[in-house]
Amino acid sequence: MLKAKKIMLLGSGELGKEVVIEAQRLGVETVAVDRYADAPAMYVANHSHVIDMLDGAKLREIIEQEKPDLIVPEIEALATSELVKLEEEGYRVIPTARAAKLTMDREGIRRLASEKLELPTAGYQFADTYEEFKQAVQEMGYPCVIKPLMSSSGKGQSVCRSAADIESCWSLAMEGGRVQNGRVIIEEFITFQSEITLLTVRSVNGTSFCAPIGHIQEGGDYIESWQPHHMSEEQIEEAKRIAKTITDELGGYGLFGVELFLTEDKVYFSEVSPRPHDTGLVTLVTQNLSEFALHVRAILGFPIPEIELITPGASRPLKAARELENYTITGAEQALAVPNTQLRIFGKPVTKVGRRVAVALSTADSVEEARMHAKQSLDKLAVEEA
Numbered sequence: 001m002l003k004a005k006k007i008m009l010l011g012s013g014e015l016g017k018e019v020v021i022e023a024q025r026l027g028v029e030t031v032a033v034d035r036y037a038d039a040p041a042m043y044v045a046n047h048s049h050v051i052d053m054l055d056g057a058k059l060r061e062i063i064e065q066e067k068p069d070l071i072v073p074e075i076e077a078l079a080t081s082e083l084v085k086l087e088e089e090g091y092r093v094i095p096t097a098r099a100a101k102l103t104m105d106r107e108g109i110r111r112l113a114s115e116k117l118e119l120p121t122a123g124y125q126f127a128d129t130y131e132e133f134k135q136a137v138q139e140m141g142y143p144c145v146i147k148p149l150m151s152s153s154g155k156g157q158s159v160c161r162s163a164a165d166i167e168s169c170w171s172l173a174m175e176g177g178r179v180q181n182g183r184v185i186i187e188e189f190i191t192f193q194s195e196i197t198l199l200t201v202r203s204v205n206g207t208s209f210c211a212p213i214g215h216i217q218e219g220g221d222y223i224e225s226w227q228p229h230h231m232s233e234e235q236i237e238e239a240k241r242i243a244k245t246i247t248d249e250l251g252g253y254g255l256f257g258v259e260l261f262l263t264e265d266k267v268y269f270s271e272v273s274p275r276p277h278d279t280g281l282v283t284l285v286t287q288n289l290s291e292f293a294l295h296v297r298a299i300l301g302f303p304i305p306e307i308e309l310i311t312p313g314a315s316r317p318l319k320a321a322r323e324l325e326n327y328t329i330t331g332a333e334q335a336l337a338v339p340n341t342q343l344r345i346f347g348k349p350v351t352k353v354g355r356r357v358a359v360a361l362s363t364a365d366s367v368e369e370a371r372m373h374a375k376q377s378l379d380k381l382a383v384e385e386a
Helices: 014-025 056-066 080-088 097-102 106-116 130-140 163-176 233-250 278-286 291-299 367-380
Strands: 006-010 029-034 047-050 070-073 124-127 144-148 158-160 184-188 194-203 206-209 213-218 221-227 254-262 267-273 313-319 327-330 341-345 356-363 382-385
Touching: 006 014, 006 056, 014 029, 014 278, 014 291, 047 056, 056 080, 070 080, 080 097, 097 106, 097 233, 106 124, 106 184, 106 233, 106 267, 124 130, 130 144, 130 163, 130 184, 144 163, 158 163, 194 233, 194 278, 194 291, 206 233, 213 278, 221 278, 221 367, 233 254, 233 267, 254 291, 278 291, 278 313, 278 341, 278 356, 313 367, 327 356, 341 367, 356 367
Parallel strands: 006 029, 006 070, 029 047
Antiparallel strands: 124 184, 144 158, 144 184, 194 206, 194 213, 194 254, 213 221, 221 313, 254 267, 313 356, 327 382, 341 356
């Protein structure tokens, strides 16, 4: 009987689902954990559990029960202090418990990047109360970017363009934050030409980079991504320097999604996720190894060969417009008729406003054509009540 390694995913959405699939291809036993039942990765994992992952005692209980070889956080909203203790007791957290804790909220990672590593970032302030928030916004000036310290898929993010927006931006941040502690970050608004994700892999044979992925966000959540994004050689080298600096500091093995802003003459660090990135779904069709395959190989201690961009490609996520207990996705036949296009339907149990439920992935001879195909495919899809 095969004695398999066991990995436990903490967070079991669409990205976790692809991680599980790649892990099982290499004979790994998988355990999917999330705060709700029937999460996408639970359909393909060997075992699954539903717990409140912000509850340290519950998290410890399930980890001690399953005794995984690797604990793989796939979301930010975790009892990271408990993960630190578990790591000290001998459990292995990917990439490290410190990295999971630092990147759980925007304050830890921003202070690390700007104040310790002296990487170029937007100016920022933090506020705990509405009064502090109003003062910080006035000091930062308009426009400025408002974000809760911890959120997923851009929830709670907004641009404050005038004094008239202050109250609504604060309310949005309070509603969108995963932890309702009232603390927000107020960022300088950088007029950037583009924003990219530089997928960075730390493995047994060093640090590797994927071709840059361009993306467009609305309300902090991506609505389109493409690969490769055109950059000058100077921009690419600076982006790699920033990505290697921050990932070396975080340590461990695995794939990191490093988000960067590009201006005419500068590259700014924005955020880093120590796990596969939503904009990186496009690598399912563009690279010899997807971001998920790279992540699994790296965390298992396997070497990473040369990462090859096989073809330009683009992705477009399908988002629900309303909450539905029972829903169906229509138009798949027409969407798949678009040349060189694939779909991933995530299988989430219910919809919420703005929740991603599927993604269209297209390839072509050029990025521009791939983006056009992905949009054509997305336009054929709809989320309807079942």
